Each structure stands twice: as structure tokens, then as C-alpha cells.
Amino acid sequence: MRFTLDWKYQGIHSWYFVAQDKGYFRDEGLDxxxxxxxxxxxxxxxIMSGAYDAGFGDINAVIQQAAQKPADAPVMVYQLYNRPPFSVLTKADSxxxxxxxxxxxxxxxxxxxAATRLLPALLDRNGVPAASVEVLNMQPNLQEQMLIRGEVAASLVFxxxxxxxxxxxGQDPDKGFRWIDYADNGLDLYSNGVMVSQKLAREKPDAVKGLVRAINRAVKDVMADPATGVKAVTAVEPLIDGKSEQRRILFAMDRLIVSPETRAIGLGDVDDARLARSIDVMAQAYELSSKPVPGKVFDRSFLPPLDDRRVPAATN
Incomplete structure (x- = not known):
């Protein structure tokens, strides 16, 4: 099975390498x-091209493809980010x-x-005229620099x-800056998770169930001991800074993965009514020609039982 990440190797990918290192994939008969x-x-x-069978990516992109190319769009099978990583970042004294x-x-x-494309919807939900906010197009690698230099009052970030x-x-992201999350201001969307091709889901459902079981085991391992995740990902990419990546893992756990909803329905699942509202938001923001039903975007039939997906008690 070929699995693609969403970006370069980071701490938030550590569970996939933990699953590999500990033999969880092998236990499921997967290579x-x-x-x-x-x-x-x-x-x-x-995934749509057939080059990969599965991957880690944004359910909102799945929604777009499910609306435009329903026969080819991947399907989400394990929803990891219960909250989206979209934030308005500004200096604490701004x-x-x-x-x-x-x-x-x-x-x-x-x-x-996505953070920029969804800004009009965010402003609308907070009663702010879109015309009253000037948006400067910038390269992703310049977002923090331009904010620090005062060239913009805020930056739309992941x-x-x-x-x-x-x-x-050399900045202190906790004390020197303010994070205003889209999720707390009217755009309570889901975000990244594990998706597979429709072909794989249809032809090899047991393999998909095994993939999800293995990843779920590894996620819980990293939740219980983030250092395990750091060790796994730095073994793959020695050039990344382990201390920074451990802070990234903890940040993701606190801000994206663990929520009251996650504690209620378990890791990997979604609330169908909330997903339907997310689909409505995406349809409006991206002017989609149709709105897929939640069942075409997310398939929970591959999830392990709830008891296996509960958030470990040690997780804050």
C-alpha cells in the first residue's frame, strides 16, 4: 500500500512511522x-490519479472533489483533526x-x-464586511516574517x-502572539484525517480496516508518550529538530485532535450533523455546483470499536 502525507515529515506524522516501527502495519498483513x-x-x-492508495489530507478538499467528481473522490475513513488548523495570527500587543x-x-x-479562501465566510459569520479587510497575497514561508516586521496586522495561517x-x-508563540481560531468563531469544520481511494475501499475493505486499526493504535501510543513519536519521525528525517516537533505534537493534540466531541465519540469519528454543516460552508465558500451527503465524504464502517478509539486518560 502506498500512503502519501500532506507535507514534509513533521511530528504530526509521527504515528504513521510508529505504526511502521512497532509492526502494527505488519500485524495487519500490510506493507x-x-x-x-x-x-x-x-x-x-x-489518490485520484491511482498513484497512491491512501493518504493524510483535508476532508474539506474531499468535500470539493466529492461535489465535482463523485466517482473519483477519495473517502475519509479516520478523522484525526477534530478542529481545523485555520487561525488568524496576530501579535499579542496588536x-x-x-x-x-x-x-x-x-x-x-x-x-x-484554505485559511484565505474561507476568510469571507469567517467575516460574514462575525458581522464584518469583507470589503473592510484588506488581504495581501503572500508566500506561505513569509507569513510569520511579515507579521513580525509589522507589514500586516494579522496573518491567516495553519x-x-x-x-x-x-x-x-526565535519567537515565543504562546506569549508573544494571539491565536484566533476559525473553529471558535463560526467555522467549526473538520480537517485532516486518513483517506483512501474508492477502489481500495471497495475491493479490499479488510486492508482498509487494518490500516485504520494500525494507525489508531499508533496515535494512542503517541498520545500516551509523545517522545515515542519524536523518536520515530526523527529516525526518518534526522534534520528536523526533535524538541520543536514534540511541541508541535503537543500543540496538535491540544488544539486539533482532542476535544469534547473526540472524548464522546472517540478518535477517528465525526458527528454527521456537524459534517453536514461543514459541507454547507464549503459549498458556499467554493461555490460548489452540488453538495455531497456526509456518507459520500466519510465512511465510519472501517473504524475499530469505540472502546479501542477512546482518548487515553493521560491526555490533557
Whole structure:
């Protein structure tokens, strides 16, 4: 099985390598090759092309493809990020504390990123006229730098990425900056998880169940001991900084993965009504010609039993 990540090797990919190192894939009769990614959109296209069987990417991109190419779109089988990583990042002393404070300000974001594309919907839900906010198109690798230099008042970021970028630039992301999450301000979307091709789901359902079981075991291992995840991912990519990646793992656990909903329905699952609302948001934001039903986007039939997916008690 060929599995593609959403980006370069990071701590938030550690569970896949833990599953490999501990033999969890092998226990399921799977031989999994894990490759770096080039963005969540690329995860979708790689699977749709047949080059990959499965991958880690954004359910919102699945929604778009399910609306446009329902016969070819991948299906999500294990929802890992219960909250989206989209945030408005601003300096702690900027005077921006709410979405309403963006009125009259200049914000920066990559033109094609989900955080930028969803800004009009975010502003609308908070009663802010879109015309009152100036959006500066910028390269992803310049987002934190331009904010630090004061060239923009705020930046539209993927928080799990920007958090470590700030650390690597000598900043304190906890004390020096304010994170205003889209999820807390009207866009309570899901985000990244494990998806597979329709062909794999149809022809080899037991393999998909095994893949999900193995990953779920590894996620729980990393939750219980993040250092296990750091060790696994730095063995694959020795050039990354283990301390920074451990902070990224902890940030992701706290801000993206563990939530009251996760504790109620378990790792990997979704609430169908909430997913339906997410589909409505995406249909409006991306002007989709149709709206797929939740069952065409997410298939829970491959999930292990709830008792196997409960959040470990040690996780804060």
C-alpha cells in the first residue's frame, strides 16, 4: 500500500512511522510505503490519479472533489483533526482580540490556502464586511516574517505549522502572539484525517480496516508518550529538530485532535450533523455546483470499536 502525507515529515506524522516501527502495519498483513506530501490538495490528486492508495489530507478538499467528481473522490475513513488548523495570527500587543477587530486592517495569506479562501465566510459569520479587510497575497514561508516586521496586522495561517515556524524564528508563540481560531468563531469544520481511494475501499475493505486499526493504535501510543513519536519521525528525517516537533505534537493534540466531541465519540469519528454543516460552508465558500451527503465524504464502517478509539486518560 502506498500512503502519501500532506507535507514534509513533521511530528504530526509521527504515528504513521510508529505504526511502521512497532509492526502494527505488519500485524495487519500490510506493507505500507509512506511518502512526503506537497499539500492536502496534492494528497487528493495523488489518490485520484491511482498513484497512491491512501493518504493524510483535508476532508474539506474531499468535500470539493466529492461535489465535482463523485466517482473519483477519495473517502475519509479516520478523522484525526477534530478542529481545523485555520487561525488568524496576530501579535499579542496588536489590539486585535476578535474577528470584529479585523475591520480596517491589512491581513496576509496565500491566495490558494484554505485559511484565505474561507476568510469571507469567517467575516460574514462575525458581522464584518469583507470589503473592510484588506488581504495581501503572500508566500506561505513569509507569513510569520511579515507579521513580525509589522507589514500586516494579522496573518491567516495553519496554526500547527506557524506555531513551530515562530519557535524556529526565535519567537515565543504562546506569549508573544494571539491565536484566533476559525473553529471558535463560526467555522467549526473538520480537517485532516486518513483517506483512501474508492477502489481500495471497495475491493479490499479488510486492508482498509487494518490500516485504520494500525494507525489508531499508533496515535494512542503517541498520545500516551509523545517522545515515542519524536523518536520515530526523527529516525526518518534526522534534520528536523526533535524538541520543536514534540511541541508541535503537543500543540496538535491540544488544539486539533482532542476535544469534547473526540472524548464522546472517540478518535477517528465525526458527528454527521456537524459534517453536514461543514459541507454547507464549503459549498458556499467554493461555490460548489452540488453538495455531497456526509456518507459520500466519510465512511465510519472501517473504524475499530469505540472502546479501542477512546482518548487515553493521560491526555490533557
Amino acid at each position: 505500507v510505503t509512506i511518502d512526503q506530501g506537497e499539500g492536502s490538495a496534492a494528497t487528493i490528486t495523488r 489590539g486585535i482580540a476578535t474577528i470584529k477587530d479585523l475591520a480596517g486592517k491589512k491581513v496576509g495569506g496565500p491566495a490558494g490556502s 496554526n500547527v505549522t506557524s506555531y513551530v515556524n515562530l519557535i524556529q524564528q
